[in-house]
Amino acid sequence: MKNKHFFIIGGGDLQADLVLSAKKDFITHVFDYNENCSCKNLADYFHPISIADKEKILQLAIKFNIAGIATAATELGNLTACYIGEKLNLGTNSYECAKNTTDKSLMKKVFEKNNINHAKYFILKDEKDLEQITEFPIIIKPSDRSAGRGVVKVFDKENLKKRYYEAKDLSYNKIVLAEEVLKGKQFSIETISSYGKHQIIAITEEYLREGEFADDFLETQHLVPARISKEEKRFIKNEIIKILNAFNVKFGASHIEIKLENLFYNNKQEYKVSLIEIATRIGGWRDVLVYHSYGIDYLQLLIQSSLKQELKKVNTKAENFCLVKMIFTKEDYEFYKKLKTLKPQMIVKERIFIKNDEEFSYSSSLMDSKGYYYLKISKDDDPEDYISLNHL
Structure with missing residues (x-):
């Protein structure tokens, strides 16, 4: 298929692995308004076009007779990918599905129509x-x-x-x-779909910045697989299938964030899942987390789905934990340097943007991250040792 063309919408750091994965079998095209973006020199063709410019990208898709189109970790890119995919009958969700899973005001209407618990x-x-x-x-x-x-x-x-x-x-x-502020512990669920058949790839433990601050929702690290009981996992999976069907998800990856509450009624354990939001694209960092814990090539599954291929059943038994840690503070950076010195074999991948300690400033979103790195942790070890910053 190396003579076929494949479009990747977005050329940022979190799209780089998707470009490399697609490049194995296709002539790749990347679109990004930033002419200095991370993926500019990775793809076979780079187009300095905004990922929001759907019509211009559509005309190029027709010109190159593309085999598929995809994105990762960007809602705006997903809108464009689904718009073009629907026009050309490719393996994407409908444009309406993309809009409903991007605009949270529309998302809420789908929640209500389908009796999905939410804030x-x-x-x-x-x-x-x-x-x-x-x-x-x-x-x-x-x-x-x-x-x-x-x-x-x-x-x-x-x-x-x-x-x-x-x-x-x-x-x-x-x-x-x-x-409203929801109660419970936060998780994300990573899925893949083809022809409306859904599979759960992984459940992720999400960690947020602690403290009673205005912006204490900043995600600081993620762990795969989540440390939850079989009953909790079964309950979550049933809810996720209901959610995917409610949004008419047919193809591709989805990243669904929830709060899980453990409740007791009449001495009986019960669970409550409240949906925070759903995005019909791969979540940031999830492809690496999934690969190093389950051995699943999430990006290849996404590409196969975008080509309208039937998907094989994925592995459901994790061999390792994988933890991604974002660097926002000097303390985060010092912990990374200490790990790099004492246990370098644990760091399976890293992207560090900071060069000296003077560059730290207050962070209010994931875009302020000074880098991130992944730790591969044996199932015999306690991930909590690395979630905390003070054990070394």
């Missing part, structure tokens, strides 16, 4: 809409952004207006959501 919320389009909010704390977020941009916890009315306008400035559609 109570208000749609904020104008300052007068803030009058609806009387209980705090509450989460404010732009309706159509990702990577934690603009997501904050507001504790009182004094800060509400300021945070609303900050989120509105970040939003493409100028819609802001206000949500």
Whole structure:
């Protein structure tokens, strides 16, 4: 198939492995407005075109008679990929599905229509809409952004207006959501689908910055596989299949974030899953986490799905833990350097952007990360030793 063309939407660092994976079998094209993006020199062709420019990319897709199109870790790229995929009858979800899994105000309507547990919320389009909010704390977020941009916890009315306008400035559609703070532990579920047949690839433990701060939702590290019971896993999987069907997911990867509560009624263990959000694309870092814990090539599954191929059943038994740690603070960086010195064999992949200790500043979203690295941890070891920053 090396004479066939394959489009990758987005040329950032988190799309690099997808480009390399597609390049094994296809002539690859990358699209990004940034002419200095990470993938510029990885692909066979680089096009300095915004990933939002659907029509221009569509015309090139027709010109090159592409075999497939995909993206990773970008909602905006997923919108374009699905728009083109639907026009050309490729292995993508519908454009409507992409919109419903990108714009959280639309997402909420699908939740309600299908009786999916989710946070109570208000749609904020104008300052007068803030009058609806009387209980705090509450989460404010732009309706159509990702990577934690603009997501904050507001504790009182004094800060509400300021945070609303900050989120509105970040939003493409100028819609802001206000949500209740959900209880429970946070997980993400990584899936793959082909012709509407869904498989759970992995369940990820997500760790957020601790503390009662406005932006303590910053994701700091992720662990695969999640350390949960068989009963919890079974309950989550049943809910996830329901969610995928509700959004009419047919092809590709999905990244679904939930809160899981353990409840007791009449001395009986019960569980409550509340959906935070769903994105119909691979989550950031998940392909590496899945590969080093399950031995699954998540990117190849995505490519196969984009070509409308039937998918084989994936391995469901993890051989190792894999932990990705983001670097936001000097403490994070010092821990990385210590591990690099004492246990370098554990670091299976790394992308470090910082060069000296003077470059640290306050981080408010994943885009502020100074780098990240992956640790492969034996199933006989305790991952908690590496989730904490003070054991070495």
